Amino acid sequence: MHTSTTPTRSTPTRTRTRVVAGIAAGIGAAALVLVAPVAANAHVHVTPTSTEAGADSELAFSFSHGCDGSPTTAVEVTIPEEVTSVALIANPGWDVASALQDGARTVVFTADEPMPDGVRETLEVEVTLPEGAADGTVLAFPALQVCETGETLWGDADPEAELPAPVITIGETADAHGEAGHGEAAAEAGTEGDHAAEGHAEGAAADDATASAPAEDAGMSAAVPLSIAAVVLAALAAVLAVVSLRRQAHGR
Numbered sequence: 001m002h003t004s005t006t007p008t009r010s011t012p013t014r015t016r017t018r019v020v021a022g023i024a025a026g027i028g029a030a031a032l033v034l035v036a037p038v039a040a041n042a043h044v045h046v047t048p049t050s051t052e053a054g055a056d057s058e059l060a061f062s063f064s065h066g067c068d069g070s071p072t073t074a075v076e077v078t079i080p081e082e083v084t085s086v087a088l089i090a091n092p093g094w095d096v097a098s099a100l101q102d103g104a105r106t107v108v109f110t111a112d113e114p115m116p117d118g119v120r121e122t123l124e125v126e127v128t129l130p131e132g133a134a135d136g137t138v139l140a141f142p143a144l145q146v147c148e149t150g151e152t153l154w155g156d157a158d159p160e161a162e163l164p165a166p167v168i169t170i171g172e173t174a175d176a177h178g179e180a181g182h183g184e185a186a187a188e189a190g191t192e193g194d195h196a197a198e199g200h201a202e203g204a205a206a207d208d209a210t211a212s213a214p215a216e217d218a219g220m221s222a223a224v225p226l227s228i229a230a231v232v233l234a235a236l237a238a239v240l241a242v243v244s245l246r247r248q249a250h251g252r
Contacts (some may be wrong), residue, residue, distance in 0.1 A: 135171030
């Protein structure tokens with residue numbers, strides 16, 4: 001007797017399901033990789049002109065992001081109690097004021113017009129660093145970023161935290177170009193020639209800083225389309241997963 005058999009579809013269906021699931025997982029991973037650089041750049045940074053104990057230092061707080069895309073309307077910086085004095089600096093487009101809140105001194109920058117997300121801004125204030133502070137002393141300047149919708153407190157002392165506070169370290173190189181290092185070298189030499197060399201090096205460092213600013217701005221601008229691409233990829237992964245489940249259900 002000849003017995004007919006009906007070919008099973010379970011094996012092809014399972015194989016297809018695994019392939020689609022693998023593709024979806026890969027797309028999801030790619031989306032996370034794209035989002036990571038954006039999150040890493042979303043901080044409020046501070047750059048001091050000097051980190052020497054007792055020095056008058058101009059602090060530049062910079063940011064180029066809002067609160068989940070919402071424009072920034074104000075930034076409130078809490079001054080550590082070790083700082084002996086604060087001098088306000090005029091910042092075009094911003095109203096600046098000093099106040100006491102819960103016993104802590106704060107400097108409040110209020111924007112004349114909301115600062116759009118993705119536009120780099122720098123706000124400055126002058127402080128006198130603590131006299132006699134040991135090298136390596138860390139001073140944190142928690143910054144509350146207020147937006148049209150929501151707010152973000154950059155106040156965690158851990159630099160690896162999700163919302164790290166802007167910090168400076170007494171005795172550490174003032175900036176990435178090593179201005180403080182040049183100053184120490186000149187002091188040790190004590191000659192006019194060395195002072196001239198120091199001035200030349202500092203001028204070159206300033207030029208480097210000016211040249212690097214557009215590059216950083218470009219990097220932050222590039223982060224916006226990357227985040228959009230990440231969202232699109234994540235959505236595509238979800239669609240593929242749904243299609244796979246539906247085909248698997250129909251194949252049973």
